[in-house]
Amino acid sequence: MWEITTQVLTGLASASNLFLVACGLTLIFGVTRVVNFAHGSIYMLGAYAMVTFVSPMREYLGPTLGFWAAVAASVIFAAVVAALIEVVLLRRLYRSNHLFQLLATFGVVLIVQDLVILVWGADDILGPRAPGLTGFVSLGEHRFPAYSIFMIAVGPVVFLALWLILHRTRWGTLIRAASQDKEMVGLLGARDKLLMTSVLALGGALAGLAGALQIPMQPANAFMDVSIITEAFVITVIGGMGSMTGAFLAAILVGLIQALGIQLFPKSTLVLVFLVMAIVLVIRPWGLLGRPEVEAGGAMGEPPERILSPNTTRFALAALAIFLLLAPQFMSEYHVGLLIEVLLMSLFAFSLNFILGNGGLVSFGHAAYFGLGAYGAALAVYHWRWPMEAALVLGPLVAAAGALVFGWFVLRLAGVYAAMLTLAIAQILWSLAFQWNEFSGGDNGVNGIWPSAWAQSRVVFYYVVLLLSVAAIGALWRATKAPLGYTLRAGRDSPRRCEAIGINLLTHRWAGFVLAGAAAGLSGALFAFSKGTVDTHVLSVHMTVDSLVMVLIGGVNAITGPLMGGTIYPLLKAYIMPLTDAWRMFLGAVILLTVLLFPQGLAGFLSKFSRRFNSSTEPTSVSLRVASERGQ
Amino acid sequence: MTTLLEVRDLSKSFGGVKAVSNVSFELGASEMVAIIGPNGAGKSTCFNMLGGQLVPDTGGISLNGRSIGGLPPRAIWRLGVGRTFQVASTFGSMTVCENVQMALASLRSETARPWSRMQDLYRDEALQLLERVQMLEHADRSCATLAYGDVKRVEIAIALTNAPSLLLMDEPTAGMAPKERFGLMELVTSVVAERSVAVLFTEHDMDVVFGYAHRIIVLDRGQIVAAGSPAEVRASPKVRQIYLGDEDPGSMERVTA
Numbered sequence: 001m002w003e004i005t006t007q008v009l010t011g012l013a014s015a016s017n018l019f020l021v022a023c024g025l026t027l028i029f030g031v032t033r034v035v036n037f038a039h040g041s042i043y044m045l046g047a048y049a050m051v052t053f054v055s056p057m058r059e060y061l062g063p064t065l066g067f068w069a070a071v072a073a074s075v076i077f078a079a080v081v082a083a084l085i086e087v088v089l090l091r092r093l094y095r096s097n098h099l100f101q102l103l104a105t106f107g108v109v110l111i112v113q114d115l116v117i118l119v120w121g122a123d124d125i126l127g128p129r130a131p132g133l134t135g136f137v138s139l140g141e142h143r144f145p146a147y148s149i150f151m152i153a154v155g156p157v158v159f160l161a162l163w164l165i166l167h168r169t170r171w172g173t174l175i176r177a178a179s180q181d182k183e184m185v186g187l188l189g190a191r192d193k194l195l196m197t198s199v200l201a202l203g204g205a206l207a208g209l210a211g212a213l214q215i216p217m218q219p220a221n222a223f224m225d226v227s228i229i230t231e232a233f234v235i236t237v238i239g240g241m242g243s244m245t246g247a248f249l250a251a252i253l254v255g256l257i258q259a260l261g262i263q264l265f266p267k268s269t270l271v272l273v274f275l276v277m278a279i280v281l282v283i284r285p286w287g288l289l290g291r292p293e294v295e296a297g298g299a300m301g302e303p304p305e306r307i308l309s310p311n312t313t314r315f316a317l318a319a320l321a322i323f324l325l326l327a328p329q330f331m332s333e334y335h336v337g338l339l340i341e342v343l344l345m346s347l348f349a350f351s352l353n354f355i356l357g358n359g360g361l362v363s364f365g366h367a368a369y370f371g372l373g374a375y376g377a378a379l380a381v382y383h384w385r386w387p388m389e390a391a392l393v394l395g396p397l398v399a400a401a402g403a404l405v406f407g408w409f410v411l412r413l414a415g416v417y418a419a420m421l422t423l424a425i426a427q428i429l430w431s432l433a434f435q436w437n438e439f440s441g442g443d444n445g446v447n448g449i450w451p452s453a454w455a456q457s458r459v460v461f462y463y464v465v466l467l468l469s470v471a472a473i474g475a476l477w478r479a480t481k482a483p484l485g486y487t488l489r490a491g492r493d494s495p496r497r498c499e500a501i502g503i504n505l506l507t508h509r510w511a512g513f514v515l516a517g518a519a520a521g522l523s524g525a526l527f528a529f530s531k532g533t534v535d536t537h538v539l540s541v542h543m544t545v546d547s548l549v550m551v552l553i554g555g556v557n558a559i560t561g562p563l564m565g566g567t568i569y570p571l572l573k574a575y576i577m578p579l580t581d582a583w584r585m586f587l588g589a590v591i592l593l594t595v596l597l598f599p600q601g602l603a604g605f606l607s608k609f610s611r612r613f614n615s616s617t618e619p620t621s622v623s624l625r626v627a628s629e630r631g632q
Numbered sequence: 633m634t635t636l637l638e639v640r641d642l643s644k645s646f647g648g649v650k651a652v653s654n655v656s657f658e659l660g661a662s663e664m665v666a667i668i669g670p671n672g673a674g675k676s677t678c679f680n681m682l683g684g685q686l687v688p689d690t691g692g693i694s695l696n697g698r699s700i701g702g703l704p705p706r707a708i709w710r711l712g713v714g715r716t717f718q719v720a721s722t723f724g725s726m727t728v729c730e731n732v733q734m735a736l737a738s739l740r741s742e743t744a745r746p747w748s749r750m751q752d753l754y755r756d757e758a759l760q761l762l763e764r765v766q767m768l769e770h771a772d773r774s775c776a777t778l779a780y781g782d783v784k785r786v787e788i789a790i791a792l793t794n795a796p797s798l799l800l801m802d803e804p805t806a807g808m809a810p811k812e813r814f815g816l817m818e819l820v821t822s823v824v825a826e827r828s829v830a831v832l833f834t835e836h837d838m839d840v841v842f843g844y845a846h847r848i849i850v851l852d853r854g855q856i857v858a859a860g861s862p863a864e865v866r867a868s869p870k871v872r873q874i875y876l877g878d879e880d881p882g883s884m885e886r887v888t889a
Contacts, residue, residue, distance in 0.1 A: 302724065302725055302776060303724075303725050303726075303727075303774040303776060304725060475746075478746070478747055479746040479747070481749055481750060481751070482745055482746050482747055482748055482749065482750055483737050483743045483744065483748065483750050483753065484743070484744050484745060484746045485746075485750075486730070486734060486737075486743075486750045487734070487743040489723070489725055489726070490723045490734055493722075493723040493725050493726070494721045494722065494724075496685075496721055497721040497722060497723065499684075499704065499705040499706050499709075500705050500706075500709060500721075501706075501709060501734065501735040501738045501790060501794075502709040502710050502735075502738045502794070503706060503738050503743055507744070508743060508744060511744055511746075
């Protein structure tokens with residue numbers, strides 16, 4: 001009895017902390033419609049600010065007052081940073097699509113991670129315990145920390161305070177009104193920009209408070225941002241994006257599941273949380289208290305970018321084929337290895353863009369399928385001594401099976417909910433791989449995944465990779481030009497028109513999702529054999545971001561875009577990463593610059609360039625027609 | 633005349649507001665009927681129930697004696713109902729011809745094929761349809777670059793792919809210049825006459841309604857207040873009252889002249 005009570009109380013204490021983070025996230029989404037990845041970074045900065053401020057303040061103000069003054073200072077610091085992010089970055093993204101927003105705010109995450117290590121170092125930093133709350137409360141023979149009791153109270157108190165702000169102040173009324181209809185509030189004369197900045201500051205303050213209050217329980221570390229933001233995403237999705245009460249209920253639900261579920265699923269309570277989220281979303285696709293997202297109508301879709309004329313393209317492809325076939329003859333083994341990486345990343349990016357750019361399906365968890373392919377192949381070799389040939393078949397099949405199951409859930413959801421679910425799925429697989437030591441090798445992964453004897457040499461293996469990746473890219477390319485690819489694109493352009501010409505969009509999207517998953521799985525399986533090892537990185541959010549960055553810098557609206565991105569990105573990584581300690585900061589900056597300045601990527605830039613070049617030499621059919629209509 | 637579409641006691645409420653209540657009417661083969669009424673009269677709700685975008689609360693819809701109420705839009709299309717939208721919707725990233733080819737591929741349930749080239753599928757058939765709507769010369773232009781009136785023509789070509797027995801047109805001439813409107817309606821009347829397609833349309837432009845409809849159904853606050861030939865509807869005092877109020881009985885003639 002007391003044991004259950006203790007666990008429930010533990011769950012409620014963590015629910016409070018989760019709520020503080022999630023309610024800021026949901027408020028920000030409600031008003032700005034931006035899913036703010038950087039919210040986790042603010043939480044982390046709050047924690048680091050706390051450990052920094054607390055020593056000098058305790059010296060000046062004494063242990064008790066100093067502790068709480070440091071909390072207040074951390075909250076203010078976090079609010080200021082969040083407001084700065086709004087002014088510098090988010091403001092420019094309000095009209096972009098969800099994916100660009102997610103990616104850009106993830107760029108901020110990367111930059112903050114390196115900054116934190118630069119300023120505070122890579123080691124965990126312990127903070128002091130809360131004065132007056134260091135003791136324990138006895139519950140039968142169990143002892144429960146007094147600080148956790150305090151934490152349990154924080155959640156409802158903050159909830160009440162926020163409710164009063166939202167319902168009893170003019171500012172709160174504006175926030176609620178903006179959540180309903182942003183443009184209307186602008187028309188009423190409210191100062192839109194100031195409102196956005198202040199909401200970011202409010203959300204930042206709450207995240208900072210959560211980070212600072214976490215310090216007496218756990219040290220500040222440079223990984224707390226991504227782990228908290230994943231949980232906060234799950235909570236906002238379960239509660240309904242934009243609903244504060246929903247976030248409160250969902251935080252309690254998730255907190256309790258984590259505390260009680262540890263008995264059922266000691267390996268990964270996140271799996272249990274995911275199951276609850278999946279069930280909630282199947283029954284209520286907009287979360288417990290959310291409202292259906294109104295997708296922007298009228299967007300008709302742009303014709304795909306074309307950089308070269310069909311004949312020039314054929315010529316370029318032939319030249320590329322000759323280069324790729326002969327490359328090992330004149331390249332060092334290192335460069336052949338690099339070329340393998342380029343081929344695999346190109347396939348990975350191409351598979352993502354098949355559903356993303358072509359199909360308009362928002363995916364923020366493509367690493368799931370790369371990772372399933374890699375682990376599927378590697379574990380078959382590791383546990384059951386499968387030969388490479390069989391493992392290369394199994395990997396893509398495992399990934400396709402994953403896409404089949406997860407696609408069923410994801411494709412029923414719209415927009416940002418779908419993006420969040422794809423992210424959550426990838427994170428759950430990651431945590432499974434991380435925690436299921438006996439099967440997946442945990443953090444170390446599995447080693448000794450080498451090609452069969454005949455393909456042991458780098459050059460032979462290169463040809464294996466070349467053959468399989470080119471075949472897979474070719475098949476997907478062909479599918480893009482076939483009815484299936486056209487139907488996916490039709491669904492991106494106008495779902496309503498699709499339905500009105502008899503197309504069952506869901507089944508087509510499902511097929512496309514599985515095909516893309518299988519192709520990503522193939523690149524993952526080949527990746528495992530090219531490295532000889534697989535670890536949790538292949539399932540991590542960083543792998544997902546790699547795939548998105550490749551598609552983004554190449555250009556989403558061109559079939560060759562992901563291939564360009566898949567070529568450039570591994571090369572950048574190979575040549576720039578060794579030169580710098582701040583690779584993540586560099587990558588974050590590349591993401592921000594691309595999103596802000598070249599949203600159509602390299603392909604869009606090149607096609608604009610070639611259009612300009614062509615139009616100066618010959619008038620296009622459009623300008624000819626205009627001229628003839630004018631009677632010239 | 634044989635009955636093509638039969639609507640019985642159709643009702644739909646949104647949160648206590650009766651958008652459509654107890655609407656019943658019939659449509660004969662090859663008949664051209666307009667549904668008119670002031671804003672909020674329930675025209676669009678009615679239309680969306682016929683097209684499958686909304687599920688009726690009560691009442692029945694049958695096409696050739698077969699019940700279609702509550703079916704999804706794609707199933708209704710397969711039974712021979714074409715549809716154009718108030719805000720024309722086509723696939724902007726595709727060419728005019730590819731838009732029609734998509735519909736033809738869907739008609740033959742070939743949209744999931746991953747290998748054959750879409751651009752080669754049923755191109756000749758698509759071009760024939762485009763010729764019929766006078767869009768042949770624009771066949772290879774991207775739909776995103778077309779003038780709005782031309783997008784409407786593409787929608788009609790798409791709607792004709794499954795040789796429909798009924799065409800639902802929501803505000804066919806909305807957003808078009810007055811001169812273009814008659815061009816489009818002439819096209820519609822000649823196309824449906826040669827293919828024996830019945831047309832049910834909503835429309836705000838009274839010149840179009842009275843110029844082309846064989847019969848007119850007038851909705852107000854979700855209910856049918858008048859129905860009959862253009863002359864009967866024009867003479868109905870109820871209709872005058874809805875459209876004009878009582879003060880100015882002369883302006884109806886101006887509108888419909």
